[in-house]
Amino acid sequence: MGVSPRVFPPRKRRPSAGAFISPKLSGRKLVQSLYVLSQEISSLKPPEFLLKRNSVFIIRKAKLLAVLFEELLGNRVSAFSSSSLLCFEEMYIVLQRMKMLIEDCWNGSRMWLLLQIEMVANSFREVTMNLSTLLDILRLKELELSQDVEDVAVLIRKQCSSRSKSFSLDPRDGDLRLKVLTMLDEIKREIVPDHSKLNLIFQSLGLRDALSCREEIESLEAEIQNQNDQKSKHLIVALIGLVRYSKCVLFGESSQKSDAIRLRRKKSASEANVPADFRCPISLELMKDPVVVATGQTYDRESINVWIESGHNTCPKTGQTLAHTNLIPNSSLKNLIAMWCREQRIPFEYESSNEKVNGVITNKAALEATKMTASFLVNKLSTSQSVQAANDIVYELRVLAKSDSDSRACIAEAGAIPLLGRYLGSDVGSDLPNLQINAVTTILNLSILEANKTRIMETDDTLNGVIEVLRSGATWEAKGNAAATIFSLSGVHAHRKRLGRKTRVIMGLMDLAKNGPTSSKRDALVAILNLAGDRETVARLVEGGIVEMISEVVNVLPEVSVTILEAVVRRGGLAATAQAYNLIKKLGFLLREGSDTTRESAAATLVTICRRGGSAMVSELAVMPGIERIIWELLETGTSRARRKAATILRVLRRWAAGLDVCTSSVISTTTMSSSTVLLPS
Template structure:
């Protein structure tokens, strides 16, 4: 694995030290700063795992420097007017000391130990370069101006000698560890399983000896990807992530100190924190209102979560869900700036952000050969455990959770899990008496369903679809039911499957019950699935028979956008029966025109136009009886979106023709519209 020498150090930089050297700083201030920073460095402990000898050597030198500056400060009254060359030398020395402190802290602080290990040559070279810089500055410093005591001058000469004789040093033990890592990655590329004893030894030397420390290392490596500028370095980091994930699952499993309840923190992946925290509006997907994991920009300039907008488009829609505009194309552009902001916000609030891993790989970097083979080996190990049937419930829960995480990561992982036969094994636990295990099982199937080939498997494998539907109807928790509904929505991305699902009474009843009775987040998942099903004309009729209009009435207060959008689709596809069923909501739709969001107003005005055109004069008369209707329509014609203005103008024409006794024209216009469709 080639390593770029310019990669480290780039993170956790302090403010530029030149801010301390502004004109208002006197010579005394400068000397005091030099004494303080050299004392600070001398008090640092060397890093525990890597670069211990390099750091210890330069810390000892800075300890001697602090004594020199302390002696200089005693003579401060005689040093007020140092020569410009001496001042410049001191200023440069401050900058070098600042760099030394930052380098040692970067090697000591929390961060990826494996990536640090990969940089041993350039980092060791940086220690050597800084030592040579100190030597140069001490050599050119005019010693007569300093008036050092004899003992202190000897110390100065000692530091000069040590710096001059310093050699670039790479610790042999650290170099061995690096070679071991590279050797293991090469073996994995060749589909050779790494030696587990060597893995244990390697990870122990780096301070990773349990599942929790491996999870921390994975998070740091994922952060490290954002710090790299070239694709080769990013790809190298992805390889290391694959190795750590393999080690965590195969060697340590759920071995953290809280293994019996390890999932308590990790289960807060999607909704648990959504209801408890005030997520910035720009971080929520306009479709699901959940925290976006992979924000992408569509042709209209709006941003959505990739999974949500892909499923929307695959469901047969060619419009922007937020604006209603027809999409000029369906290309999706990653919004990397927003993704970085979301990841930063999640770290600050201690929210797991596995969402940085998406269909493009890890943080947008495709899996390379080593990472892919490591993923295959890990998944094979997990499925072997799951298929044995000998695990206690807590271990089964851990295995399924790990599969859930892999299924969320990228398309390659989803393909590996599906091809390895995971779905029949997961079906066993959809009816589990353990709520968390049921949640993990159905969520894993949901994540797998993003891949087209896995949609086919879920629909065709015996018991898979029925298991998901049963969770939707009788799941132990709202979260399990909501993820079952989300799975139905995902499967609707295939037109043939949408028709099949729409013919199942249990699916329609389950979604309507969840939408009506569930908490807001769960209800929203059900509504999104209902909207996808309503796109099929036959299914729209079944939804009306099942009571979708009454459900819309019940949820319109909490989720108006979703409710009104479903109503628009149903009256458009469901025929006259749907018009009649929706007619008693005319008053509520008019209220929405006054108080709703732009998106809600668009759907509400479009729904009213359809009801009046398809329903005839009786429905127009009911609308006309609302005294404020014309004023509301005029307002929308002036301030609404482009689509709202068009629909408002159409509704105004309908009302005017009805008032003039030209009801036949309305029906004629409707007939022409149907013919054009």
């Protein structure tokens, strides 16, 4: 008979024994606390699958101890001896440890508990032995107990003493542990596991459907953050690979609907109040892999890589030239972010831990399990007969592609990219919108891996399918994820030029930026920003009406809008400047009301407009009410780059007022952009 799935909180790191010591209590209050604690243990349900025998033994002893403490409370003993009080204090610590042991058998990952079962079982033996010792030194005659209760205390002591001496691991638990380790070894040697043996293991652990397996994977992912030892982390990642593979071959794909219901119980980073120090200064999103650049500033690796690959050699936050482009991992901050995510119940992507030492992969079991899972799903997708079945498989690939780089590589190597292209057409979107969303999102997740960007670009049907979704996707979500895919692919310079030559890409992004909801607008704008790094593409953007489009969306997403305008004006010449004529007032307003990043980009854009457009543009700026006061405020409160640009604007306005040439090179100098807003594919 199966059991209903349960959602378990991640196992918490066990505190030291000293953490259990409460403030000094009077003898009676201490006994009251012991009575309550023993009742709490008595009410616990023994785990059904692992260490059941040990847990049952402790629960029974707690029930008997409750009788002892209840009698002590009823006796109205005036005072306890110091030795008795010391015994009770130590007993409180032992009972707390007993309670935590049983809760640990319920909470967290069953697979990890199984592999640690000898250590945990030894902890059961230790607390049993400690309880026996305390009862042995407790002077029962001083407690004025009835003979029956005194006999109960003696019985508990004898049973604990006997159990601690003759303690042995339950043979069934030990045998199950050996089977799992053997299975991992077979996978490491590229031997496909016997499905009947897999099923027996998972049934024994109570993992009897896709949902319970998904929850087990999440528990293992949370357990990684509890580990300091690299070997333990590698073993947990291998277990995750085993559970993923087993879930697919034994129970099929997860139901997207059930996953959606389950995930509502979790927070996302966007719903939580993310501390400012945990956000990337470029993307403003929660950092998953924080790194430090040469200036000492910290950014998310994905964001700063895109910034550097786009040709910038400055620090986005400070504007300083980078002495080098080496990225140093900020491990301390990453650990803090991981701990915060675990406390907030926010998923946090873990490292694959598939490292190479002397050319040999140290976690081959995890890698081979991932390969087997990807191959199984891709083969199943290639023979899928129904649209609904294909949707379930593609959704499973989407989840797998989001997990880590090894999974993205294995899915692509198994041949998924051409197959996914089949489900991007408008006919699919009209029949089953979720299938189109899942397919384009899977491609988006795959594109995070550098090698996969080239694979996607070289698969014409898939690339054209992504562009078709961008232009005519069934939902805004599908269009937004197609735009995010374009952004990801354009991180490579050669791909950026090729995508920028496609009119359908330009028009699709422009339409989405103008007409989509805010989240989709942002996806489109950051893709446009990336494409604007190529001068030829800027000309096409200008022809397509980029400046007019920016004027429509600048009030909704000012930071990225103004940064795009800055890039376009810098690379577009007078044609762009002439069209920017009507934006000067909006830029002046943003100088006063925008964020630091927006004010900085607005000031830089105005400098370029004045340089390219000459006196006509300067005169439009000069007649704005209060413009000099706004510039002076920026000189006092802006970033270092914003202050430099504000000073340049002020000199230009004064030369214009004096009737002098405003375009003298000594007055206006060009500098590189100092910040942009970048979308991390999700």
